[in-house]
Amino acid sequence: xxxxxxxxxxxxxxxxxxxxxxxxxVYSSRKEQLIKPLFELYEKQTGHTISYITKSAxxxxxxxxxxxxxxxxxLLITVDAGNLGFAAMxxxxxxxxxxxxxxxxxxxxxxxxxxxxxLSMRARTIVYNTExxxxxxxxxxxxxxxxxxxxRLCLRTSKKxxxxxxxxxxxxxxxxxxxxxxxKGWVKNLxxxxxxxxxxxxxxxxxxxxDVAIVNSYYFGRLMKxxxxxxxxxxxxxxxxxxxxVNVSGAGVTQNAPHRKEAIKLLExxxxxxxxxxxxxxxxxxxxxxxxxxxxxxxxWGTFTADQSNLASAARLQSYAIRLIERAxxx
Ligand code: FE
Numbered sequence: 001x002x003x004x005x006x007x008x009x010x011x012x013x014x015x016x017x018x019x020x021x022x023x024x025x026v027y028s029s030r031k032e033q034l035i036k037p038l039f040e041l042y043e044k045q046t047g048h049t050i051s052y053i054t055k056s057a058x059x060x061x062x063x064x065x066x067x068x069x070x071x072x073x074x075l076l077i078t079v080d081a082g083n084l085g086f087a088a089m090x091x092x093x094x095x096x097x098x099x100x101x102x103x104x105x106x107x108x109x110x111x112x113x114x115x116x117x118x119l120s121m122r123a124r125t126i127v128y129n130t131e132x133x134x135x136x137x138x139x140x141x142x143x144x145x146x147x148x149x150x151x152r153l154c155l156r157t158s159k160k161x162x163x164x165x166x167x168x169x170x171x172x173x174x175x176x177x178x179x180x181x182x183x184k185g186w187v188k189n190l191x192x193x194x195x196x197x198x199x200x201x202x203x204x205x206x207x208x209x210x211d212v213a214i215v216n217s218y219y220f221g222r223l224m225k226x227x228x229x230x231x232x233x234x235x236x237x238x239x240x241x242x243x244x245x246v247n248v249s250g251a252g253v254t255q256n257a258p259h260r261k262e263a264i265k266l267l268e269x270x271x272x273x274x275x276x277x278x279x280x281x282x283x284x285x286x287x288x289x290x291x292x293x294x295x296x297x298x299x300x301w302g303t304f305t306a307d308q309s310n311l312a313s314a315a316r317l318q319s320y321a322i323r324l325i326e327r328a329x330x331x
Contacts, residue, residue: 023049027064028077029057030249034078034282040277048262057083057161064092069256074263077119082161082168084191085315088102088115093252096264104271104289108308109248118248118311119270120285122165123217123304125244126235127202132211140237141170141245144212145185153189154210156201158330162216165314166245168321172313173242176320183328194331199223206230212268217248221297236304243305247314248288 028035032054039050053060057078064071064087077088087093093115101110101117109118126138137148144153156163170179191210195201198219204210206227220234236244251270253263269275276287281295293299 018228021049022209022259023260024052024074024259024266025072026050026052026075026077027060027073027254028052028054029060029079029083030077030283037282038270038279041275041278042266042269046265048266050266061087061090064254065090071254071256072171072258073254074257074259075251076254077249077251080161080165080247080329081118081250081311081314082318084111084116084248084250084252085312085318087252088113089315092255094255094257094260096253096267098264098268100268101271104268104276106288106290106308106312108306109192109246109288110250111252111312112310113312116250117267118250118288119273119276120249120280120283121246121288121306122248122283122285123234123236123244123246123306124162124214125217125304126212126237127205127215127220127232128212129205130233131229135235137211137248138235138237141166141214142174142182143184144189144214147185147189149189149212150298151189151191152211153186154184154196154201154204154213155330156190156213156215157193157194157196158325162198162247163214164318164321164325165247165311166214167325168314168317169245169307169311171317171320171324172308172309176324179321180324180328183325183330187328187330196300202232205232215218215300217286217301218284220301225284225297234301236302238305242309243307246286246306246311248311249283249285277290 043049064073069108078084088111095114105117195204198215201213202215202223205213253260257263270279271289273292276289276292280287283296286294
């Protein structure tokens, strides 16, 4: 009898915990090695389990859309405000009211309509050959259109969303007409056809094809880690040209999340102080949470003033940017 009672008591205590543990499903265009350590930490702390599917942004969004109301996904993680904004406009993400997220993520790095939140920040800035360019010669993205850079500029292909967003944010600054002039100037100054990746673009500088380029900060970090001796440095535009173009990796809770409450908690946790350092460090990025410091490597690249225009503009002005890029002949 007493054994029966013990069994009953054990059952009563075991049941609620069992019922609380949820299995969340994340769709992520971030690679496994950049999310897995975080999910493992969250699982350890909460008892929930997280499954994930990683693919590039477009197929993931198509899948979410096709699944509609029956989608098993709770959270979408992807990179670039252009992609996040597109997912929001397609109705794939739902509005979240969360004091923690508002507190942890600066306003310019999240959707004003609260459908997506930045989780790590990267700068798309100027990189230069320290042996052929003096820092004082550099000014701004706009200045790279000046004829003094003729035959000295390298760019990544205009097809990449990073460049759509950069140019969309220039449209936000200057309007379409002036931005088109700037991009035409870049095209005139190109040393070579655009490259397929930021790493290839930087390697073109290293082998002497050109002197300056525009790349994401973490690619610079990756290349310098492999080849610390190469003569490259990042330059941070500042002053009257409104600072450095930054972008984010970020996430939103899906429109039909089966575990909505728990998905919001995970997103809040990812923006919190404990997760932020690791989230940023894994890809040599900047934490979005202003109370969290960047890693030592990232800090060693120097400080800068970010363009604090809301990144939602990168999505809103994307189609203007794409048409302008075509007219300017940037391939
Ligand atoms: Fe990237």
